[in-house]
Amino acid sequence: MSKRDRHAQILAVLREKRVTSQEVLRELLQDREIEVTQATLSRDIRELRLVKIPGAGGIGHYSVPDEWESTPTLESLLPTLFHSADGVGHLLVVHTMKGGAQTVAAAIDWEEWPEVIGTLAGDDTIIIVLRDPDSIAVLRARLERMAGVKGV
Numbered sequence: 001m002s003k004r005d006r007h008a009q010i011l012a013v014l015r016e017k018r019v020t021s022q023e024v025l026r027e028l029l030q031d032r033e034i035e036v037t038q039a040t041l042s043r044d045i046r047e048l049r050l051v052k053i054p055g056a057g058g059i060g061h062y063s064v065p066d067e068w069e070s071t072p073t074l075e076s077l078l079p080t081l082f083h084s085a086d087g088v089g090h091l092l093v094v095h096t097m098k099g100g101a102q103t104v105a106a107a108i109d110w111e112e113w114p115e116v117i118g119t120l121a122g123d124d125t126i127i128i129v130l131r132d133p134d135s136i137a138v139l140r141a142r143l144e145r146m147a148g149v150k151g152v
Contacts, residue, residue, distance in 0.1 A: 082147035
């Protein structure tokens with residue numbers, strides 16, 4: 001089963017039932033004859049931007065806020081909006097097409113990459129603050145690869 005099909009099945013399960021944990025979600029997927037590891041399911045939950053909504057008695061359930069379902073992913077944004085990236089020390093500066101910085105910065109924040117502390121976006125420029133200056137080349141290469149920059 002492809003990732004896209006698995007994601008569609010996860011969303012279908014969440015629309016049909018209140019799912020309170022990853023284990024419950026995994027079991028409901030198994031009922032649909034979809035085998036998935038805990039690590040893959042965790043990654044799927046992050047990629048689908050699922051959030052756990054607090055419920056009665058402190059028991060929350062997974063949800064996909066409507067406005068997030070239509071939010072583009074970083075992989076879909078970068079080929080169109082990315083212009084360049086360069087940095088020094090703990091700072092990586094990413095240049096986007098005019099008006100694209102805030103959307104790209106939000107998508108970078110959603111990735112929750114361990115080397116990124118946070119982003120600050122203007123109209124066409126993003127400053128990414130890194131935990132370790134040694135990760136600047138790796139992050140720059142990752143963004144360029146996702147953007148489809150030649151030679152990366």
